[in-house]
């Protein structure tokens with residue numbers, strides 16, 4: 203990657219303060235995302251995927267203490283949510299207003315962020331509805347969200363998130379509430395939309411099959427760190443980190459459709475309230491040596507294709 207990345211995370215750490223507890227959701231996350239690139243964040247429940255997206259979108263609550271850097275080198279300023287960065291949530295209802303018709307909701311960011319007139323924005327909203335497969339678009343544009351199925355609502359939420367033509371689309375498990383057929387269709391829709399607009403996509407999933415279908419690269423998260431990153435074909439075809447291998451073995455050993463939540467790997471993830479001296483995966487790793495428990499693993503390879511594991515240390 204010679205051009206500056208669209209997004210760069212450096213040593214991003216997030217601690218949630220709850221009562222008198224300190225919950226370490228991210229423990230030093232490094233990632234880069236190029237303009238127009240599609241990156242999947244893959245990891246099991248609690249690995250910090252949603253926290254990473256919320257931090258990037260600037261949506262963390264006051265209980266979150268953040269350190270490290272979130273940079274948008276190509277923008278040259280702080281990103282504006284809705285204009286530069288779009289967000290698709292797992293549950294489309296959280297993005298949609300129950301009382302407004304859907305065209306009005308899609309038109310709003312077009313009007314607000316791009317300065318279009320109401321009538322132009324509404325016409326574009328109808329065209330977007332058609333583009334995401336809601337037909338007859340003209341007529342259904344006047345319906346409120348409850349008149350649509352779950353899959354349709356997610357299509358509408360996607361149309362809304364891309365309406366202002368953001369450079370980056372963040373999507374948190376956008377298909378995990380849907381059945382398999384809808385899931386595949388929505389992924390293909392997302393893929394088509396971001397390709398056509400050269401929008402970068404950062405998609406969170408716990409399902410390797412979803413990552414395989416849409417991502418150029420995959421970053422594997424474990425206990426708030428990226429343990430491995432690389433081109434999708436390389437990560438899925440020749441995983442290096444023992445955690446990635448365990449994750450894929452578990453996912454592939456079960457019948458389709460992929461189970462959710464992710465199938466079991468023996469042992470459990472580290473307690474988010476405790477510090478980790480060495481590799482976070484060491485207690486569950488079949489290949490762990492004593493240094494794995496005491497010394498943080500060095501990162502080998504670059505931010506685009508690398509692994510953090512003592513096995514690969516030079």
Ligand SMILES: Nc1ncnc2c1ncn2[C@@H]1O[C@H](COP(=O)(O)OP(=O)(O)OP(=O)(O)O)[C@@H](O)[C@H]1O
Pocket residue numbers: 218219220225226227245246247248249250251252253254263265408474
């Ligand atoms: N607002 C919060 N307050 C306290 N703890 C939180 C908060 N949000 C997340 N956490 C904790 O931070 C850790 C990471 O959570 P996060 O939601 O980012 O994980 P995730 O990878 O998205 O998991 P899932 O696949 O279940 O959605 C977990 O231990 C979670 O319980």
Ligand SMILES: [Mg+2]
Pocket residue numbers: 251252253
């Ligand atoms: Mg989550």
